[in-house]
Amino acid sequence: MESIKSHSYEVHLEELAEAALRQHIAKSNYSKVFVLVDENTKKKCLPIFKEKLGERADVILEIQSGENHKNIATCSKVWELLSHHNGDRKSLLLNLGGGVLTDLGGFVASTFKRGIDFINIPTTLLSMVDASIGGKTGVDLGSLKNQIGVINQPQMVLVFPEFLKTLETRQLKSGYSEMLKHGLIMDADYWKGLKEKNEFTDALCIKKSIAIKNDVVIQDPTELGLRKILNFGHTLGHAIESYCLENPERETLLHGEAIAIGMILESYLSHELKGLSKLSVQEVKETFLKHFGRVSFDTADIKAILKLLKYDKKNSHGDVNFVLLQEIGTALTDIKVPHDLFNKAFAYYAE
Amino acid sequence: MESIKSHSYEVHLEELAEAALRQHIAKSNYSKVFVLVDENTKKKCLPIFKEKLGERADVILEIQSGENHKNIATCSKVWELLSHHNGDRKSLLLNLGGGVLTDLGGFVASTFKRGIDFINIPTTLLSMVDASIGGKTGVDLGSLKNQIGVINQPQMVLVFPEFLKTLETRQLKSGYSEMLKHGLIMDADYWKGLKEKNEFTDALCIKKSIAIKNDVVIQDPTELGLRKILNFGHTLGHAIESYCLENPERETLLHGEAIAIGMILESYLSHELKGLSKLSVQEVKETFLKHFGRVSFDTADIKAILKLLKYDKKNSHGDVNFVLLQEIGTALTDIKVPHDLFNKAFAYYAE
Known part of the structure; x- marks a missing residue:
């Protein structure tokens, strides 16, 4: 399906998404490719995604799913993991998950070493049509939603409707x-x-x-x-x-x-x-x-x-x-x- | 002394700094003006600064001085204080302190509700000539300096060399x-x-x-x-x-x-x-x-x-x-x- 052009990034759907991702990684000379997942997307989406990506997933980072983990403590954990695995300014973060994960992953990438590239790969319908589009990133502060964040655009957004098969009604x-x-x-x-x-x-x-x-x-x-x-x-x-x-x-x-x-x-x-x-x-x-x-x-x-x-x-x-x-x-x-x-x-x- | 123009903000020195600040606040319709200080600048610089500012310091927020407090835990404290005092998107944060404070305050402002205005008022020589200029904001991750941050410009930087009288050699x-x-x-x-x-x-x-x-x-x-x-x-x-x-x-x-x-x-x-x-x-x-x-x-x-x-x-x-x-x-x-x-x-x- 034809891609949708945004300001500084493109939204690619279905078969074009796979090609766009491979092309982007091939031309960008990234030092490392990190994939952020939660326990659900690790099990249900990562195997499918790895096939699309080819060989280039250097490190998988895992967080716990759910809005109650969308906070600064989880960000700190991911920042530390990126640092521990020698993430540098030329690293890429692929956010494979729902809105909580793409919001948090976008914020972590936007603030790690004052900003590294990231790509959103939404796995829920909500994040496909909403959270992953538009560059809003952030986490909650106590019970207050999205109080901490920045506006920063991903390199691209990749939509694979087949991930929806893994979801409950x-x-x-x-x-x-x-x-x-x-x-x-x-x-x-x-x-x-x-x-x-x-x-x-x-x-x-x-x-x-x-x-x-x-x-x-x-x-x-x-x-x-x-x-x-x-x-x-x-x-x-x-x-x-x-x-x-x-x-x-x-x-x-x-x-x-x-x-x-x-x-x-x-x-x-x-x-x-x-x-x-x-x-x-x-x-x-x-x-x-x-x-x-x-x-x-x-x-x-x-x-x-x-x-x-x-x-x-x-x-x-x-x-x-x-x-x-x-x-x-x-x-x-x-x-x-x-x-x-x-x-x-x-x-x-x-x- | 004549002001120095930057990309999107100006650096004002001495008497012009005072006028520029008053003018900016008068025209900007801020809902609240917060001043971030540490225990040193609260004692030595805040009284002088309040006179320059006139009446408009709505809430004073205090953090502990020193590089060992330049971390996400201190950011969380300031984010919570901003939230507690009903800070909103039209709030202004004035960072009154050295490099640790302006780096941290700039990051807190850049990420609170996805970004509010901030102004740097450096009180050390180091922050006047370096940290407060250029839009680098951030905090340390463990012992790794400035690993977390964003590049974001302040509204202006105000340099009052008289603050240097409060410093040791x-x-x-x-x-x-x-x-x-x-x-x-x-x-x-x-x-x-x-x-x-x-x-x-x-x-x-x-x-x-x-x-x-x-x-x-x-x-x-x-x-x-x-x-x-x-x-x-x-x-x-x-x-x-x-x-x-x-x-x-x-x-x-x-x-x-x-x-x-x-x-x-x-x-x-x-x-x-x-x-x-x-x-x-x-x-x-x-x-x-x-x-x-x-x-x-x-x-x-x-x-x-x-x-x-x-x-x-x-x-x-x-x-x-x-x-x-x-x-x-x-x-x-x-x-x-x-x-x-x-x-x-x-x-x-x-x-």
Whole structure:
């Protein structure tokens, strides 16, 4: 499938990805090629990937999977391993994994000896259509997501849809949630077609989602304006995700599951503040509830979630900024929301 | 004194620095202004600085001074404090301190919420003429110096020579060592005049050294070529500094003291490999020994120091790259040195 050009790197899919990787390594004179994996991708993806790569995987570095390991302690471990294995400025880091791994691996590479090259090879649907595209790297600080990081582009992103065969449906749906978001913020037709799907690994849809994210990021790499629209559903979604992660009594939500709730809540806010039609809000709610079910939040939960809002990276001067929809396919940024609407939004979600 | 223009920021000296800072803060609409200090600059420099700044120091953040605190643990503490005090993307961090503090503060700012603005206000001679200029930020990984970091420019650098009054002579000499390096690598006349000085706080000399470093950095911000010349004396100097820091039986050397030794050693290598005259090597050795005295290294010390060389950031593909002098005022980069010359260089230093 044809490649997608970005600012300084390219996204290659399927058979072209393999050729691009081999070519890049052949021409780049790297001193060492490191591959970062977790216990899952080591078992399920690394054998397949090594065949694609040919002979050139000098050192495999392993971290533990999961958002609770996406922190500075894990970075320190990888920095030390790179150093121990004589990584130098001409080393290359290949990040083979989901969003946690590509976010963390990108940050480690961007900061090791003030920056070495890295390539993202996303193995989950979520990271194919979202995390691995756009140059955001980073780790969490306690329960606060992605508080520490830099914006830095990989050399390339390689998408092999065959890795999706290794995933459970719950994981696939988490990526599907971000793909639906791409439709909601930029392309009503894409939303319309995608929301009726019952399998989520269609290569054409993956490509469409990557193209939408890439278009936005190219126009605004450092999130001064347009790029903010990608945060639709994420302001409340991140707070919900953090809350469930740090609360031992709650089941941990996958990223896509949390932002699915966020998108329902923020569509309600869009209706109240920006004229998104009642019908559209219903459509958003029904679509996400159909695929993700409903999660219960009591008054104490909601209070704690709203408290986490103030740490959102998108804020400045103490205000909480939202991305809202004017209509399906059109997003507005930097909207302030009166506090009393939050409880109403949660009530709408629950009803 | 007239300001020095850099790529994306300016270096302001003396009275202009105060005006530039006030103006920048007035026009920038920062949500919060943080000042990072250590226990020394808090006591000796912060009161003076607050007067210059006027009213706008919202939160003072304190770290412990010293190279042994220049690590990720200290970064985590500062990231957490920034987060605790509701730092957001529109916050500003003012780094008030020596090289350890501006390197660490620059890294913390560059990575907090994927990057907030920072301004360096160096309080030591070393950081005025070296560390605060050029956008290198970072911290140590164990005993390996500056292994973790990014290249990112501050909004501006403000130089107030009056802070030098708070320093001991040993500290001043550490900066003087870097100033002498600027002469050795770029300007023979500057070297000639500077090496005869007995006081080290001359504002014109400080300005000359900043201008030399800045010229080099502007031409090559990411150290692909010319910028490497700034590493003269640093390849062996860093290894010596690391060795003394991690070895409890050795007295810790200041950075300038370590690279003074490094410059003598590397001048000897320059004579052996690149034709630097015997007379010039003698001149370099006498100058540094006059100001810094001689440090003893036995065979075991030298062996351990050479082992540390392989972790130098400037290496690639397992070779150790050196900057050597062709003559005083002219440096050459990427020179490989045969291993047997290292012992000869140490012998020359000791004789």
